[in-house]
Amino acid sequence: MSRMSEKDLNTMRRRMASVANHLLPAFSSSSSSAQHVVSSIGCSSSINDTYHRVHGEVPTHAPHWRLIPCDENGKDFTDIIYEKAVAEPIAKITINRPDRRNALRPNTIKELIRAFNDARDDGSVGVIILTGKGTKAFSSGGDQAVRSKHGYADFESFGRLNVLDLQVQIRRLPKPVIAMVAGYAVGGGHILHMVCDLTIAADNAIFGHSGPKVGSFDAGYGSSIMSRLVGPKKAREMWFLTRFYTASEAEKMGLVNTVVPLDKLETETIKWCREILRNSPTAIRVLKSALNAVDDGHAGLQGLGGDATLLFYGTEEGSEGKNAYNERRRPDFSKFPRLP
Numbered sequence: 001m002s003r004m005s006e007k008d009l010n011t012m013r014r015r016m017a018s019v020a021n022h023l024l025p026a027f028s029s030s031s032s033s034a035q036h037v038v039s040s041i042g043c044s045s046s047i048n049d050t051y052h053r054v055h056g057e058v059p060t061h062a063p064h065w066r067l068i069p070c071d072e073n074g075k076d077f078t079d080i081i082y083e084k085a086v087a088e089p090i091a092k093i094t095i096n097r098p099d100r101r102n103a104l105r106p107n108t109i110k111e112l113i114r115a116f117n118d119a120r121d122d123g124s125v126g127v128i129i130l131t132g133k134g135t136k137a138f139s140s141g142g143d144q145a146v147r148s149k150h151g152y153a154d155f156e157s158f159g160r161l162n163v164l165d166l167q168v169q170i171r172r173l174p175k176p177v178i179a180m181v182a183g184y185a186v187g188g189g190h191i192l193h194m195v196c197d198l199t200i201a202a203d204n205a206i207f208g209h210s211g212p213k214v215g216s217f218d219a220g221y222g223s224s225i226m227s228r229l230v231g232p233k234k235a236r237e238m239w240f241l242t243r244f245y246t247a248s249e250a251e252k253m254g255l256v257n258t259v260v261p262l263d264k265l266e267t268e269t270i271k272w273c274r275e276i277l278r279n280s281p282t283a284i285r286v287l288k289s290a291l292n293a294v295d296d297g298h299a300g301l302q303g304l305g306g307d308a309t310l311l312f313y314g315t316e317e318g319s320e321g322k323n324a325y326n327e328r329r330r331p332d333f334s335k336f337p338r339l340p
């Protein structure tokens with residue numbers, strides 16, 4: 001049998017690495033095991049090195065943040081900090097109640113909803129980061145000090161659970177929302193990170209539910225999405241035992257996308273944002289709708305359907321109907337293909 005030349009061997013290694021890259025999703029969702037598969041075949045470069053050779057390195061410098069001090073009605077934000085990166089399509093919304101471990105009161109939620117609305121409508125924003133002020137907590141959930149008979153009541157006498165509106169808003173927002181988690185993500189705070197599209201966790205992050213301990217539960221997204229993410233048995237464990245889990249345990253469960261050292265949290269999150277921003281915004285928009293559609297039932301289909309309509313309006317075929325109506329003539333759709 002003839003011996004392989006060094007060149008042939010390298011070619012074979014590269015081919016095998018390429019095959020492994022294609023097969024990787026079936027192996028594992030963890031990037032560390034992904035790299036292991038390739039390196040065990042003998043290729044010195046990682047999968048992401050290959051990506052960067054083609055697309056160029058993703059810059060890791062910190063953006064310059066511009067503060068948005070108030071909402072569209074001129075009302076100052078007090079419970080949140082809302083910022084946009086200068087000359088980059090990234091918005092950052094920070095829950096700003098560190099003394100209460102970023103607990104959520106109705107006013108916090110109202111401000112979050114206004115900031116997310118602004119980020120949605122602003123064409124210069126492509127990705128939104130949701131985080132908590134300080135390193136001790138992303139959020140500790142509903143502020144128990146203002147919990148009343150009918151929900152949470154701060155400046156008003158009646159209680160409310162407006163956090164549910166926020167969850168739906170994040171879920172339907174046609175741009176990726178990334179939870180950047182340091183410290184505790186507990187109760188309603190845990191649910192907020194789960195409804196975000198991606199979660200980047202610092203190594204000091206702690207995840208869990210305390211609801212049943214403090215007489216609360218979320219039988220909506222807080223149960224269904226969690227079951228989807230970690231599986232029905234683990235979801236029951238988390239809710240029934242109200243244990244807390246470390247960042248690395250959360251990563252193993254599929255609750256978070258990656259875990260990084262605390263001092264690298266924002267750098268890594270920004271890097272993920274920049275990688276996303278290199279890709280087609282429309283593809284990402286439709287994918288987000290599609291990935292949510294099956295779980296969100298009619299509302300999910302409505303989101304995906306809305307994206308289809310949006311795209312159709314931009315076509316000549318879609319315009320023909322509108323133009324014919326406005327020009328008071330019969331529309332002529334005969335020139336448009338009936339694709340197989």
Ligand SMILES: CC(C)(COP(=O)(O)OP(=O)(O)OC[C@H]1O[C@@H](n2cnc3c(N)ncnc32)[C@H](O)[C@@H]1OP(=O)(O)O)[C@@H](O)C(=O)NCCC(=O)NCCSC(=O)CCC(=O)c1ccccc1C(=O)O
Binds near residue numbers: 145211216
């Ligand atoms: C998060 C802790 C584990 C952090 O512990 P530690 O670092 O030791 O800090 P502490 O000393 O405990 O806290 C410092 C300070 O903050 C106050 N605080 C912390 N969390 C809250 C909170 N959630 N509400 C009010 N105040 C809070 C704490 O009292 C201290 O104050 P001092 O004056 O300095 O003493 C730990 O803090 C902890 O366990 N916190 C409570 C976590 C919790 O039980 N959260 C509520 C869970 S229930 C919930 O979130 C329901 C949410 C909800 O609205 C909902 C309902 C129905 C459907 C959906 C939802 C939803 O999606 O949210």
